[in-house]
Amino acid sequence: MATKTKPTDEFRDHISTVDEQGKRVWVYPKKPKGKLYNHRKYVSYLLLTLLFAGPFIKINGLPILLLNVVERKFVIFGVLFWPQDFFILVLAFLAIVVFIILFTVIYGRIFCGWVCPQTIFLEMVFRRIEYAIEGDYTKQKALNKMPWNTEKILKKGTKTAIFLLISFIVSNTFLAYVIGIDELQKVITEGPLNHLAGFGMLLAFTGTFYWVFAYFREQVCTIVCPYGRLQGVMQDKKTLVVAYDYGRGEPRGKLRKNQERTEGDCIDCNQCVQVCPTGIDIRNGAQQLECINCTACIDACNDIMRMIEKPEGLIRYESEEAIEAGKKWTFFTPRVLGYTAVLVILLTALSTLLLIRDEAEATILRTPGQLYQKTEQGHIKNLYNISVINKTNHDMPLTLKLLNKQGTIKVIGSELLLPAQGIVEGVFFAEIPKEQLKGMNSEVEIGVYFGDELITTQDTKFLAPAK
Secondary structure, three states: OOOOOOOOOHHHHOOOOEOOOOOEOOOOOOOOOOHHHHHHHHHHHHHHHHHHHHHHOEEOOEEOEEEEOOOOEEEEOOEEEOHHHHHHHHHHHHHHHHHHHHHHHHHOOHHHHHOOHHHHHHHHHHHHHHHHHHOOHHHHHHHHHOOOOHHHHHHHHHHHHHHHHHHHHHHHHHHHHHHOHHHHHHHHHOOHHHOHHHHHHHHHHHHHHHHHHHHHOOHHHHHHOHHHHHHHHHOOOOOEEEEEOHHHHOOOOOOOOOOOOOOOOOOOOOHHHHOOOOOOOHHHOOOOOOOOOOOHHHHHHHHHHHHOOOOOOOEEEEEHHHHHHOOOOOOOOHHHHHHHHHHHHHHHHHHHHHHHOOOEEEEEEEOOOOOOEEOOOOEEEEEEEEEEEEOOOOOEEEEEEEOOOOOEEEEEOOOEEEOOOOEEEEEEEEEEEHHHOOOOEEEEEEEEEEOOEEEEEEEEEEEOOOO
């Protein structure tokens, strides 16, 4: 029997994984298969390889990515950033946000279905293990309803053990991005008692990953993830999404042998619903909150269309506008061009700041409570404190020179040896002939040198007697 000719908005009143009593509806997605699913597997293999290899990849002796919040040290693509570089990180973050907005405006939530770590681990790792141990969705349902017996204990116990092992491996990897692979190796080799904080973080990460992928699952996408909530304001009818062509598919009707078909191409087989990892019906309309654009429904529908000898693409990547008007999709819109212009400006500013960024950053201040001193030659001396941060991965013996005045600088104590990724502090005298000074406060520029290379400069005040 034919059904409605166009989706309604009734589904927008509630999410698919919660029933009328507010209880969770457990999703048992059918094992996906098809051309797009195979492409997703290849993408996931590549991204998982990069994820697990990342902590071991180093550029100029620095990791490719390190987000050490505890020590306030960040490394991105082998470039070391300290809190003093916070404005660069903020600019980079803004560029990423604008890129995500631009990408979402054009391609919808393709990131969620193809690149997001949550989806890759859940769909390409944990659920595939679940399929291998417990079987497809019908067998999983039957197993969960089965009383506890030998078969259920073995299958559930094996799955839990493997899930915990993978969660432990994943937590080690993520921890390596926080504290560094070298520090993680110390935690492992020297034992947990010598690194209680690191071991505690490891256990916390393991428990969190297991809970998310064994129990919470698709709720992350529909309840927790802010990107899923924001997609509604980022997308419009021109956005490319996974969409059902209701103009071609409606009215729906079951396929009957030896009868002339008067309904649309949708035979109401519900395969697109059964394969959906978030439990939605894509035929309700595009831009559903739960839809992560994973394309599982496209593969399932195309498989049915081939079986009934109908053209593929009843469910496909398409914009809502293109389906309504029956025209080809285009993404050159004023909104896209505007975001592109903003992104280009941000990337240009970010590239400029990175190019002019010094290898070290110095802070030079007159020593508090100290006045100037006069020498026998009539020169004036000021005492300064200096602190230098190394943004490279090699040691740098430093020398100091006056740049805008004639005079000398004498470091008190040992020489300034700036350690790799470290900080050096010291005290020095700056001595300048009195005739070069104008007034009680003069601006002096001090250069910090590594050999003959000027690595940074710092302006400061020089106190002298009034003339």
